[in-house]
Amino acid sequence: MATILTLAGDGIGPEIMTQAIEVLKVTDRKFDLGLTLESGLIGGVAVDATGEPLPEKTLEQARNADAVLLGAVGGPKWDAIERSKRPERGLLKIRSELGLFANLRVAKLYPQLANASSIKSEIISGLDLLIVRELTGGIYFGEPRGIRTLDNGEQQGYNTMVYKTSEIERIGKVAFELAQTRAKASGKPAKVCSVDKANVLEVTELWKQTMINMQQADYSDVNLSHMYADNACMQLIRDPKQFDVMVTGNMFGDILSDEAAMLTGSIGMLPSASLDEDGKGMYEPCHGSAPDIAGQDKANPLATILSVAMMLRYTFKQEQAAQAIEQAVSDVLDDGLRTLDILDSSEPGLTQVGCQQMGEAVLAKL
């Protein structure tokens, strides 16, 4: 018996979650996984209901669950409220409280969607890149932070980017080991590129040195390279296939993982996992809450459905069930079904579908 907490959140969150839950239920029955589903509140809807973006009750539910499936949080409705109550704070707090320090984001090109990218197809065909982002440290959580009034009356904003060796080591370990696993599966050499700005920031100098030390001590089979964040951002456009696993801190990871996702042209397809030290995790689509299309049955549920697959793989070690979902998604793409975000109107033979129809099509394949 395992419990999964679903947190639909805001914007398109509820619609995509409805479809993902159906997929989860069918997979549960088909593979006899013995899952129990529970739901809770996070983000703007939680603020509206309880005054807090992450109510104590939700945190309690999340602690007791074996895994969390999240939709999306945030929207203009809550833009003006006090900083500590914003929907995003709920997301940051649940990451931190659950110790979900390892964020895995895959940028994978679906061959069926190759045209959706703004990058030339020869540059990205076959792209399958994993970004390992540190998620509970760095400038996102560093203290001191705030806005103060200076003696001369003007204001000053400040944040602190901070990492200690043990934090770097634990995320480094995840990256090196995933590179080893991926190398085993692909037959190619294991490669990790660590991204820093060590020529300017001392905190990332420690990052770089720690990665070097780890590689020398424990991962001599992994090819470790280093790249400055600005250059990494360029290289992702110039030649993304030079990378296999990239590892970086919270801030650079936020930027680079979004960039990598956009390379595929279909951010509506990309799932992510945020794991703690025991492999317990929170799973969510890489995209946001898209308030502009919320409630219109236009959203793409596939990233959330693929997040379910990631959950079955990483937290529940159900590789077969994970692959079944991934295959079903690939099959509906083969059938030419497309939500608006992945529809290429110049391509013949495609059928535009809504969020619900897309979910049902995946179910039918399962």
Place this chain on the structure above:
Amino acid sequence: MATILTLAGDGIGPEIMTQAIEVLKVTDRKFDLGLTLESGLIGGVAVDATGEPLPEKTLEQARNADAVLLGAVGGPKWDAIERSKRPERGLLKIRSELGLFANLRVAKLYPQLANASSIKSEIISGLDLLIVRELTGGIYFGEPRGIRTLDNGEQQGYNTMVYKTSEIERIGKVAFELAQTRAKASGKPAKVCSVDKANVLEVTELWKQTMINMQQADYSDVNLSHMYADNACMQLIRDPKQFDVMVTGNMFGDILSDEAAMLTGSIGMLPSASLDEDGKGMYEPCHGSAPDIAGQDKANPLATILSVAMMLRYTFKQEQAAQAIEQAVSDVLDDGLRTLDILDSSEPGLTQVGCQQMGEAVLAKL
């Protein structure tokens, strides 16, 4: 009489500088500008000669000059030396000591080089985007900073991201006014997109609010929008032409300006200006010192030559001379001359040339 200090620096710096100096001399004669040229040391060569990446003498020369033309700094040779002596520190110090807070980087697509980009041509054709990066503040210069040993024996690295209202206002002013100038020239509405991470970082919340206040008070004719850094990084790939002027802090600006440059596929073509409050400036190519091809006559001198054009425009208000250089560069591209970095081997009728030949071709056009 005006004095220009040339700082060739490391790697390909000397080669590209030689060509740019020739262009500067010819333009000086042709337009009767009355320029005096002086040279100085910065970066690794300065470390080798004096022990310091920015010797006191160079700083003195720079303070006395009306403008500085820089090649590039850094290289593996100086990677292992003590942090405070690294070549990059010389660059950061000269920016800071001269108060060059406004860094302007143009990402412009040369139609002759449209194929060099990894982005589909319909996405980038006609791209002409200006990134205004704050250059003397933020996490690059914030204190406290360093690496310390914690009580439990492990190490901790830390940096401080900090901005005060007056710093944000002075870079905001540059961005708003450049947007106005560009709008006048293009006949399109003036647009500024301010990039922050206000949903997470208080320092950028102050940034965003300050931009809003400025727009309301003084720039109601400019359309101001805001974007989170991660989203901006995606949008630059998805649809870069949605932007005209982008303004952001030192760190995000470092990343986004490199990304924008790479969109054009020809970072070897892109100049930059770093200006102080009086319009005095340092001009340099956006690319780095490329130690792998240094001394082989393979480098592209055009970004440095175009930096000369920017210098004539911004510091010396010699629009005609600036345009003459830009036209000469465009003409040699029309003639099919290409250095290795911008050579598309699938395109017929192109001639590969070295750094010197490229420089001479520009001179001939002038």
